[in-house]
Amino acid sequence: MSPTVRLQEMIRVIRSARTQGEERGVIQRECAAIRAQFRQADNGGRSHNLAKLLYVHMLGYPAHFGQMECVRLIASPRYNEKRVGYLGAMMLLDENQDASLLITNSIKNDLAHSSQYVQSLALCTLACMGSAEMCRDLAPEIDRLLRASSSYIKKKATLCAVHIVRKVPELGELFTPAARALLAEKNHGVLHGAIILITELCERNTQTLVQFREAVPELVHIMRGLVTSGYSPEHTVAGISDPFLQVRILRLLRILGRNNDTASDAMNDLLAQVATNTDSSKTAGSAVLYETVLTVMDIKSESGLRVLAVNILGRFLLNNDRNIRYISMTSLQKIVMTDHNAVQRHRGTIVDCLKDQDASVKRRALELSLALVSAINIRSMMKELLLFLSTCPPELKSHAASGIFNAAERYAPSQRWHIDTILHVLTTAGGDVRDETVPNLIQLITNTSQLHCYTVHKLYRALVADISQQPLVQVACWCIGEYGDSLLRGECEETEPVQVTEDDILDALETVLQSHMSSPATRGFALTATMKLSTRITENVDRIRSIVSIYGSCIDVELQQRAVEYNALFKKYDHMRAAVLEKMPVMDRSSSGQTNGESGGGGVQELEPTKPKQPEVVVAPQPASQVCDLLDLLSGPDEPSLPGTTLGPASSMTGSAGGDLLDLLGGLELTPTLPTVPAAVTVYEKSGVCLKLSCERPLDASQTITLTATNASDHDITAFTLQAAVPKNVQLQMKAPSGDALPARSSASVTQTVLLHNPNKVSLKMRVRLSYISQGSTVQDTVQIDSFPSPGL
Amino acid sequence: MIKAILIFNNHGKPRLSKFYEHYSEDTEQQIIRETFHLVSKRDENVCNFLEGGMLIGGSENKLIYRHYATLYFVFCVDSSESELGILDLIQVFVETLDKCFENVCELDLIFHVDKVHNILAEMVMGGMVLETNMNEIIMQVDAQNKMEKSEAGIAGAPARAVSAVKNMNLPEMPRNINIGDISIKVPNLPSFK
Numbered sequence: 004m005s006p007t008v009r010l011q012e013m014i015r016v017i018r019s020a021r022t023q024g025e026e027r028g029v030i031q032r033e034c035a036a037i038r039a040q041f042r043q044a045d046n047g048g049r050s051h052n053l054a055k056l057l058y059v060h061m062l063g064y065p066a067h068f069g070q071m072e073c074v075r076l077i078a079s080p081r082y083n084e085k086r087v088g089y090l091g092a093m094m095l096l097d098e099n100q101d102a103s104l105l106i107t108n109s110i111k112n113d114l115a116h117s118s119q120y121v122q123s124l125a126l127c128t129l130a131c132m133g134s135a136e137m138c139r140d141l142a143p144e145i146d147r148l149l150r151a152s153s154s155y156i157k158k159k160a161t162l163c164a165v166h167i168v169r170k171v172p173e174l175g176e177l178f179t180p181a182a183r184a185l186l187a188e189k190n191h192g193v194l195h196g197a198i199i200l201i202t203e204l205c206e207r208n209t210q211t212l213v214q215f216r217e218a219v220p221e222l223v224h225i226m227r228g229l230v231t232s233g234y235s236p237e238h239t240v241a242g243i244s245d246p247f248l249q250v251r252i253l254r255l256l257r258i259l260g261r262n263n264d265t266a267s268d269a270m271n272d273l274l275a276q277v278a279t280n281t282d283s284s285k286t287a288g289s290a291v292l293y294e295t296v297l298t299v300m301d302i303k304s305e306s307g308l309r310v311l312a313v314n315i316l317g318r319f320l321l322n323n324d325r326n327i328r329y330i331s332m333t334s335l336q337k338i339v340m341t342d343h344n345a346v347q348r349h350r351g352t353i354v355d356c357l358k359d360q361d362a363s364v365k366r367r368a369l370e371l372s373l374a375l376v377s378a379i380n381i382r383s384m385m386k387e388l389l390l391f392l393s394t395c396p397p398e399l400k401s402h403a404a405s406g407i408f409n410a411a412e413r414y415a416p417s418q419r420w421h422i423d424t425i426l427h428v429l430t431t432a433g434g435d436v437r438d439e440t441v442p443n444l445i446q447l448i449t450n451t452s453q454l455h456c457y458t459v460h461k462l463y464r465a466l467v468a469d470i471s472q473q474p475l476v477q478v479a480c481w482c483i484g485e486y487g488d489s490l491l492r493g494e495c496e497e498t499e500p501v502q503v504t505e506d507d508i509l510d511a512l513e514t515v516l517q518s519h520m521s522s523p524a525t526r527g528f529a530l531t532a533t534m535k536l537s538t539r540i541t542e543n544v545d546r547i548r549s550i551v552s553i554y555g556s557c558i559d560v561e562l563q564q565r566a567v568e569y570n571a572l573f574k575k576y577d578h579m580r581a582a583v584l585e586k587m588p589v590m591d592r593s594s595s596g597q598t599n600g601e602s603g604g605g606g607v608q609e610l611e612p613t614k615p616k617q618p619e620v621v622v623a624p625q626p627a628s629q630v631c632d633l634l635d636l637l638s639g640p641d642e643p644s645l646p647g648t649t650l651g652p653a654s655s656m657t658g659s660a661g662g663d664l665l666d667l668l669g670g671l672e673l674t675p676t677l678p679t680v681p682a683a684v685t686v687y688e689k690s691g692v693c694l695k696l697s698c699e700r701p702l703d704a705s706q707t708i709t710l711t712a713t714n715a716s717d718h719d720i721t722a723f724t725l726q727a728a729v730p731k732n733v734q735l736q737m738k739a740p741s742g743d744a745l746p747a748r749s750s751a752s753v754t755q756t757v758l759l760h761n762p763n764k765v766s767l768k769m770r771v772r773l774s775y776i777s778q779g780s781t782v783q784d785t786v787q788i789d790s791f792p793s794p795g796l
Numbered sequence: 797m798i799k800a801i802l803i804f805n806n807h808g809k810p811r812l813s814k815f816y817e818h819y820s821e822d823t824e825q826q827i828i829r830e831t832f833h834l835v836s837k838r839d840e841n842v843c844n845f846l847e848g849g850m851l852i853g854g855s856e857n858k859l860i861y862r863h864y865a866t867l868y869f870v871f872c873v874d875s876s877e878s879e880l881g882i883l884d885l886i887q888v889f890v891e892t893l894d895k896c897f898e899n900v901c902e903l904d905l906i907f908h909v910d911k912v913h914n915i916l917a918e919m920v921m922g923g924m925v926l927e928t929n930m931n932e933i934i935m936q937v938d939a940q941n942k943m944e945k946s947e948a949g950i951a952g953a954p955a956r957a958v959s960a961v962k963n964m965n966l967p968e969m970p971r972n973i974n975i976g977d978i979s980i981k982v983p984n985l986p987s988f989k
Contacts, residue, residue: 060821061909063824086940090917237929240928247884325843329843330845
C-alpha cells in the first residue's frame with residue numbers, strides 16, 4: 004500500500020477535529036502510535052509513519068523523535084522509503100543535529116547509485132541541509148557528477164556545488180574548471196545552474212572573476228541566441244524565450260562588467276539590442292528589461308545607453324501595473340546616488356506615487372523622495388512630504404519624520420522655515436519622532452535669537468490647542484519658560500501677537516502639569532518652566548510659589564526633588580534666584596551629543612558668550628551646581644544637591660545621564676586640570692641657545708621626553724633642528740618639532756617630543772646634535788645627556 | 797536565494813512550508829503566522845511585493861506572493877533574486893501542480909503534501925531555482941512516481957490493477973481469442989474511463 008493512503012486517513016481524522024484541543028488530542032495519540040512503531044524492529048509501514056510525522060511537523064507539533072527513523076529509511080534499498088527518508092531529513096534535520104552526520108555515508112553511496120533518481124534525491128538533500136563537513140567530504144563526488152552524467156544530474160549537481168561554495172568558500176577553486184566547461188551546454192536547465200554557479204564563484208573570489216571575464220563573449224553569444232531565437236515551445240514564457248535564463252545571464256554580465264572597460268564594451272551592443280527588442284507588455288518582458296537597465300547602470304556603459312535605460316525606467320514608472328511601478332522605483336533608488344539628475348526628471352511622478360493606495364509603493368516613493376530632496380526643490384518637496392506625513396500609514400510615520408528632519412537640516416532655506424517645518428512635523432506626527440529631536444530643536448531655537456519672539460508665540464498657540472503630543476509640549480514648555488517675557492510684552496514683528504496675561508501662561512503650564520497625558524519628563528519641563536517664569540514675570544510670583552510647594556510632596560521622585568529644590572531657592576536663596584534663572588546662552592553645536600565627563604571642559608572652552616544681547620553667563624561656582632540641575636531637563640534623577648552645599652561641578656555632572664547640551668554652564672566651572680609640568684633640566688646652554696629636557700609618563704619600558712629650546716640672544720635663529728642618538732637596544736622615535744624658528748630674547752620656544760622605548764632597561768643615554776642658522780652662519784653642536792631627570796608626575 | 801516557500805489558506809493554516817535556511821521549529825511557526833498576518837492585510841489590487849517580517853530578516857528580504865482563490869503562495873527571497881522572475885516562477889509552480897493533479901484544488905494539496913514536496917524539489921533546490929520548464933518537471937516527477945509504484949510489490953497490486961484498467965484501450969482488444977481448441981468471444985464492452 005502506498006504510504007499516502009494511511010496518511011490520508013490521518014489527515015481526514017485531524018481535519019474532522021472541531022476544536023484546537025481535539026486536534027491536539029488526535030495528534031498526540033497518533034504521535035504516540037508512531038513512536039511505538041518506530042521502536043519496533045523492521046516494520047513494513049515505516050514510510051507511512053514518517054510521512055504522517057512530517058505532516059504533523061508542518062502543523063507545528065514537535066517531531067524530533069523521527070530523526071533516527073529518517074536515517075534508517077535513507078539507508079533502505081527501496082526507493083519510496085528512501086524518498087520519504089530524504090524528505091524527512093530535509094525537514095527535520097539540520098547541521099546542528101548530530102544525526103545529520105550519520106547520513107553522510109548514505110548520501111555518498113547514493114551519489115554513486117545506478118538510478119539517477121536516487122542520485123537526485125541525495126543531491127537535493129545535500130543542497131538543502133549539507134553542513135560544512137559533509138560538503139567537504141562529498142565535494143569530489145559532486146565534481147565528478149558535474150563532468151560526466153546526464154543533463155538531469157548535471158543540473159542538480161551544479162546547484163549542489165553552489166551550496167557547497169556557500170558553505171565552504173575554499174572549495175570554489177575545485178569547481179571553477181568544471182563550471183567553465185558547463186557554459187558550452189545546450190540544455191537550458193544545466194546552463195541556468197552553471198550561470199548561478201559562476202555568479203557565486205565570481206562574487207566570492209576576485210581572481211575567479213578575472214578568469215571569467217574571458218567568458219564574456221561566450222555569454223554574449225548565448226544571450227544573443229536567446230533574444231533572436233524564434234518561438235521555442237519548451238522555454239517560451241509569454242513570448243520571451245526563457246526569461247529566467249536571460250535574467251541570470253544579465254546579472255552575471257553585470258558582475259563581470261563592473262569597473263572593467265573591455266568587458267563593458269563587449270556587452271554594449273547586446274544590451275542595446277535587448278533593451279530595444281524586448282516586449283514589455285507582460286511581466287516576463289518587464290523582468291528582462293528591468294535586469295537590463297540595472298546592468299547598464301552598473302557597468303561602464305556609453306552615455307547613450309544610460310539615457311535609454313533611464314527612459315525605460317521612466318516608462319515603467321508610468322505603467323499601470325503596480326508591480327512594475329514598485330520595481331522601477333526600487334531600481335531608481337539604486338541609481339539615484341550616481342545619476343542624480345536623470346532621476347530628478349521623474350520627480351513629479353515619484354511624488355505622485357506618494358499618494359498611491361498601496362503601502363509598498365508608498366514606502367518606495369517615500370525613500371526615493373527623501374533621496375531626491377535638494378537645495379533647489381526643498382520647498383516644494385517639503386510641502387508634499389508634510390502632506391504625506393499627515394496621511395501616511397503608521398509604520399512609515401517615524402521613518403518619514405526623521406527623513407524630513409534630516410532634509411530640513413541640510414537644506415533649510417531660512418531658519419524661520421526650518422522652525423516652521425519642525426513645528427509642523429511635531430504637531431502632525433509628534434508621537435513618532437525620535438528622542439533626540441527635542442534637544443536638537445531646543446538648540447536650534449536658542450541659536451536663532453532673532454526669532455525667539457515668533458517661536459514662543461507659535462509654540463504657545465500650539466500648546467493651548469493640544470497638549471497630547473509630548474515632544475511638542477516639552478519644547479513649548481521650555482520656550483515659554485525661557486522667553487515668557489516676550490510673550491507677555493505682546494508685540495512681535497513676525498506674527499500676530501497673542502494678548503496673554505501672566506495668569507494665562509501659568510494656567511497653560513499648570514494644565515500640562517496636571518494632565519494625565521503628560522509623561523513624567525514633560526511634567527519636569529513644565530515645572531522648571533514655571534520656576535523660570537518667576538524671574539520673568541512680576542505679579543504672580545506667589546502663585547508660582549504655591550505651585551512649586553504643592554509638588555514638593557508629589558509621588559514622582561524627580562518632580563518632588565525639583566520642587567523641593569526650587570522651594571529652597573525661594574526661601575533661603577532668594578538673592579540668587581535671579582542669577583540662577585537667567586536666560587540660556589547660545590549653545591555650541593559641536594559639544595552636543597557628548598557625555599558630560601570629557602566634554603564639559605572641552606566644549607566650554609570654545610564657548611564664548613558671543614551675542615551681546617544675551618545676558619552674561621553665570622560664572623559663580625556655587626549657583627553653577629544648581630544651574631546644572633535646573634538645566635538637566637532631560638536627565639534622570641540627579642544627586643540631591645541642595646543649593647548651598649557646593650559640590651564640585653564634577654559630581655553633579657556625573658549624575659546626569661542625558662542632559663549633555665544643557666550642562667554647559669556647569670562645565671564652565673571645571674577648571675581643566677592641567678598636567679603638572681614635570682621638572683625641566685637644562686642640558687645645553689651656549690651663546691644664548693638653551694635646551695631643556697623634561698621627562699613624563701614613564702611606563703615600564705617607554706618614556707616620553709620633551710626637548711624645549713629657547714634663544715636668549717639678541718639675534719633670531721632659523722632652521723633649528725635636533726637630531727638624537729641612543730644606545731643600542733633602545734628605540735627612538737622623534738615627533739615633529741613645533742617649529743624651526745627661535746626668535747630672539749626667548750620670546751618663543753620650540754618643543755619636540757621624543758619617545759624612547761627601552762625594553763631591556765639599559766641605562767638611558769642620549770646624544771643630541773643641534774644645528775641652526777644664526778646671523779647667516781650655520782652652527783652645529785653636540786651634547787651628551789647621561790642622566791635623565793625623574794619624571795615630574 | 798529563496799529563503800522559504802509557504803503555502804497557506806485564507807485562514808492562515810499552512811498547507812506547505814519549506815525553509816531553505818535553518819530556523820527552530822517554534823520560529824518556523826511564528827514566521828508562518830507573521831507572514832500570514834502581513835499578507836492577509838493586503839488589498840486585492842496592490843502590488844505583489846512586501847517587505848519581509850522581522851523574523852525572516854526584515855527589510856533585506858522580500859515577500860513575493862500570489863493569491864489564488866483560497867490559497868496564498870508566498871516566496872520569501874533576498875535581494876539576489878529578480879522579483880518579477882519569482883512572480884513568474886510562482887505561476888509556473890501553480891501551473892505544474894495543475895497539470896500533475898488535474899485541476900488542482902486546496903484538498904489536493906492537503907491530502908498529497910508529499911507529492912507537492914516532490915514537485916517542488918524538482919523546481920527549487922537549496923534555495924535556488926533549478927528548472928523552470930514545466931514539461932521537463934512533469935516528466936521527471938512522472939518517472940519518479942513510476943519508480944515508486946514499481947517497487948510497491950504485492951501491496952501495490954490493487955493500485956496497479958486500477959491504473960492498468962484505466963489505461964486499457966478496449967476498442968483495440970481482439971474480438972476472438974483462439975488458444976488451441978478454446979475459442980472465446982469477447983463481448984463488446986463500453987469504453988471504461
